[in-house]
Amino acid sequence: MAQQTMRGMRLGTQSLESERGVNYSARVQHSYQCANNHVSEMVFAADAEIPQTWQCKSCPQQATLLEDGKLIKLDLVEDKTPRSHWEMLLERRSRDELEEILQERLDYIRARRAGGQADL
Template sequence: MAQQTMRGMRLGTQSLESERGVNYSARSTHSYQCINNHVSEMVFAADAELPQTWQCKQCPEQATLLEDGKMVVLEANDDKTPRSHWEMLLERRTREELEEILQERLDYIRARRAGGQADL
C-alpha cells in the first residue's frame, strides 16, 4: 500500500477567526512625561479612568500625565500605610498584658521540658 500524507492544519498555530464584524471600543491616546523629559504615549479606552502616573518606557522613573502639554498636579493620596503585626497586636492588648501572656507561655514550655515531654 502506498503511503499517503495527511493534509491538514497545524492546530493552535493559526486562528480560524476573522476580524469581520468586530467593533472595536473607542480609544484615546494620552501622553506621560517623566522627570528626564521622556514622553510616553499610551492608548486607553475612551471611558477608562486615567492613572495620574505611569512607568516611563525609557527609564525607571514614574511619568506624570500630560494635559494640554502641561503635567497634571498629582492629588495627595491619604492611603493608610500598612500596619505591622506588632501594631495590630498593640491595638488589642497592652504591653503589660502581652508580657504576662509571654511569661505564662514560657512557664508552660519550661514545665513540659522538665517533665520530659517534647515540644510540639
C-alpha cells in the same frame, strides 16, 4: 508520476478567527512626559481610571500625565510606612495582656520540660 504537494497551515502562527462582527470598546489616548522630556503615548479604555504617573518607555523615570499639553499637578499621597508585627499586635492587645499571655506560655513550657516531655 505527477509531483504532489501537501498544502496546509503553520500551526500556531495564524488564527482562523475573523474580526467581522466584533465591536471594540471605546478607547482614548493619553500622553505622559518624564523628566528627560520623553513623551509616551498610552491607550486606555474610555471608562478606565487614568493613572497620574506611568513608567517612561524610554528610560526608568516616572512620567507624568499631560493634559492639554501641560503636566498635571500630582496629588500628594502620603507614603504609608509598613507596620511591624509588634505594632499590629499592639493594635489588638494591650501590653499587660501580652505579658500575661507570655507568662502563661512560659509556665506551660517549663511544666512540660520538668515532666520530661518535648516542646510543641
